[in-house]
Amino acid sequence: MAELNYMREADILRLLDNPNTLPTIEWTDIATVHDDRRALLVTSPSAETQFGNLSHNFNFSDHRMITGGDAEYIDHLIKDKPDTSVMYAVGGGRVIDIARLLASRWEMEVTAIPTIISTDALFVKSTGVRENGCVHYVRSKRADRVLLDWNLLRLSPQTLNAGGCCDVLSIYTAPWDWNLTETRQAWKKPNEHYTPLVAEQAAGILNYLLSHADEIRAMSYAGLESIVRSLAMEVELCNVHGNSRCEEGGEHFFAYALEPHLPHTTHGELVGLGILVTAYMQGQPWQNMREFMDTIGMSYRPKGISEQRITQTLKIMQAYVTQHNLRYSIWNEYIYNESASQEFLRTINL
Numbered sequence: 110m111a112e113l114n115y116m117r118e119a120d121i122l123r124l125l126d127n128p129n130t131l132p133t134i135e136w137t138d139i140a141t142v143h144d145d146r147r148a149l150l151v152t153s154p155s156a157e158t159q160f161g162n163l164s165h166n167f168n169f170s171d172h173r174m175i176t177g178g179d180a181e182y183i184d185h186l187i188k189d190k191p192d193t194s195v196m197y198a199v200g201g202g203r204v205i206d207i208a209r210l211l212a213s214r215w216e217m218e219v220t221a222i223p224t225i226i227s228t229d230a231l232f233v234k235s236t237g238v239r240e241n242g243c244v245h246y247v248r249s250k251r252a253d254r255v256l257l258d259w260n261l262l263r264l265s266p267q268t269l270n271a272g273g274c275c276d277v278l279s280i281y282t283a284p285w286d287w288n289l290t291e292t293r294q295a296w297k298k299p300n301e302h303y304t305p306l307v308a309e310q311a312a313g314i315l316n317y318l319l320s321h322a323d324e325i326r327a328m329s330y331a332g333l334e335s336i337v338r339s340l341a342m343e344v345e346l347c348n349v350h351g352n353s354r355c356e357e358g359g360e361h362f363f364a365y366a367l368e369p370h371l372p373h374t375t376h377g378e379l380v381g382l383g384i385l386v387t388a389y390m391q392g393q394p395w396q397n398m399r400e401f402m403d404t405i406g407m408s409y410r411p412k413g414i415s416e417q418r419i420t421q422t423l424k425i426m427q428a429y430v431t432q433h434n435l436r437y438s439i440w441n442e443y444i445y446n447e448s449a450s451q452e453f454l455r456t457i458n459l
């Protein structure tokens with residue numbers, strides 16, 4: 110106990126520079142925010158339209174329009190360093206994910222202004238990079254601050270904001286895979302010892318979100334705030350614990366396998382479907398998740414999805430998770446079977 114009471118200067122400095130903290134999160138009316146500093150705007154065509162006249166409150170001297178997400182595209186962006194030290198990232202998950210990576214490489218301050226709450230990319234300090242048909246995460250930086258404007262966010266379709274629930278709903282399936290790994294010693298990676306306390310805390314965050322179904326369906330301020338809060342809590346739990354096993358498991362891996370074949374869809378739709386499929390394969394009830402998604406208007410039918418595409422993905426899943434060295438999950442033990450697959454498709458009836 111004495112050690113706990115006595116902190117060395119180095120420990121205090123480490124705490125002050127705590128790498129686990131979230132960005133500053135502020136609900137505000139962007140129309141009242143002004144910044145005269147020369148800044149870079151990182152955005153997408155649709156987000157720029159949605160941001161509209163609000164951009165006049167800032168001194169944007171340069172901009173980058175994000176239209177891709179693979180490693181080659183991002184490398185190309187990194188080489189074109191702008192002559193500013195301040196960045197605003199205005200858009201959805203992909204824009205903010207890539208902007209934080211650019212800000213990290215260019216050592217810039219970055220403020221994120223989401224136009225949709227589509228993933229947990231707002232709060233994390235890594236960036237998902239698409240390469241060789243999979244997603245891997247590279248260290249970037251967290252946003253220095255996140256500005257949330259209720260009037261801006263509600264301009265986005267209900268289904269897109271509802272999709273932001275995906276990275277909290279994944280707590281339904283991810284800890285199951287994490288727990289499975291505990292009994293598969295040969296496959297366990299050094300830093301993934303199953304921690305019931307973390308799994309219970311994650312379940313608490315999931316239940317908090319589930320209890321706000323009515324507010325999310327109405328897309329009220331309270332509904333959007335419950336999505337933001339639960340995503341922030343989920344990210345902070347992963348930060349403190351040191352990995353994302355309580356939030357990322359087989360449902361994300363199924364989504365990663367599908368994504369290259371369905372380029373015009375969203376993370377929320379892919380992970381939403383991944384949760385239903387993975388819960389089924391785990392032998393967990395999946396209907397309650399589907400009911401929640403239906404209630405809040407979250408899509409789990411990615412654009413371009415078909416029974417044939419699902420079947421093709423099921424056929425490759427075991428090889429896919431092995432090939433990409435993904436963390437152990439139900440998919441490592443899944444063996445495709447034609448009649449079982451047909452039964453699954455009939456049951457889930459997408």
Ligand SMILES: [Zn+2]
Pocket residue numbers: 228229275276361376380
């Ligand atoms: Zn995710």
